[in-house]
Amino acid sequence: MVSKDIQRARALEKIAAHVLANGLAKTSLRQLAAAAGISDRMLLYYFKDKADVMASALVLLLSELQGTLNAALPDTGKQAPSELFSAALELVRGETMRPYMALWLEIAAQSARGDGLARMLGNQIVTGFQAWFAARLDIADPERRDEVAAALLVAVDGASLVDFASDAQATDLAAGTLAAMLTRIETGPPRSS
């Protein structure tokens, strides 16, 4: 017999992949169990209840997201705000990141409705994204760097939101203007990295 923990971990990976691909909506225990290739009975043997399954899967996806982000753009090369914005926007609209951004949208929507788990994840995602931007910005002053990082976070998330919601070209229209704006930003002397 294979140990419970290992089976649990295997199931969790498949469930996380299923949630990433299909979102938070259609996630009944039976569907999740089918995605993991086990019975719903076993799912509740590995996990306490449905909330435990979802929380575990989402936490796993969150760590995957961190890894994907760091792999996509190393934090060694510091960039100007405008360049970093364009790079991040391209990244976020790409095939790899799109599913994560769609999930991020759903989590934010649930957080807005008062869901506790979503609120916790939302905080971590916002903090993580902001730190990711800050680590790649070529700005010396830490306070100023955090401010610009927050602005980039808002701009990229907003662009992704609009991109998901509409087939119109509003995102492209905004992207150029925002990138141009960011070239005129006050950054102070560049970091001596």
Add this chain to the structure above:
Amino acid sequence: MVSKDIQRARALEKIAAHVLANGLAKTSLRQLAAAAGISDRMLLYYFKDKADVMASALVLLLSELQGTLNAALPDTGKQAPSELFSAALELVRGETMRPYMALWLEIAAQSARGDGLARMLGNQIVTGFQAWFAARLDIADPERRDEVAAALLVAVDGASLVDFASDAQATDLAAGTLAAMLTRIETGPPRSS
């Protein structure tokens, strides 16, 4: 007996209010009927099916949103991008608009998952918001005006998203930087309005 259409309209208003307050998630026919003060049987007498109920309610809310937006900030006074951004951000985070923005988030999330109704509403909302911004921008060149309007749309939606998702102060941090950026934007000569 009161005519079917009038009863239907009365029910629809209460249902729309309920959806605005409670979101797209907990909206079973029985809950919606209870919110309207009628039986679920009658709900399906007034509407073809659940999809018809939701579509009607959301379309109604969309028109309410347009009215609320126009009432909150008249389109007579043209503003500089930075000022309009700050005004819109304050508006969007206020008590009146917050429920609509939360609903807008949910619609965007569903649109990202391929929901047809959500996609249609998303397109209308994006178009409407962009036009709202454009009508209030003090920029003469129409193309440039649309570009800046799109940028404002993205910035405000992004700020709202981050605001909903996190209790951290990331939104405030970003707001100042974005407003400052927008003061340095190229707008061309002001409109002769």
Add this chain to the structure above:
DNA sequence: CTCTCTATGTAGCACTCGCTACATTTGTAG
């Protein structure tokens, strides 16, 4: 080999879901 404990299957409970068949009331037209 037996005993025991972990792992897994079967069946089902109580509930909610969207929706419908059928009966009944109630207003109105003749």
Add this chain to the structure above:
DNA sequence: CTACAAATGTAGCGAGTGCTACATAGAGAG
């Protein structure tokens, strides 16, 4: 008043939900 159609109530169907009680299989310990 009668006849009929519109409006409304009662009851329930079949499917899906999260979750659980119970039985069984199988591996390791003695």
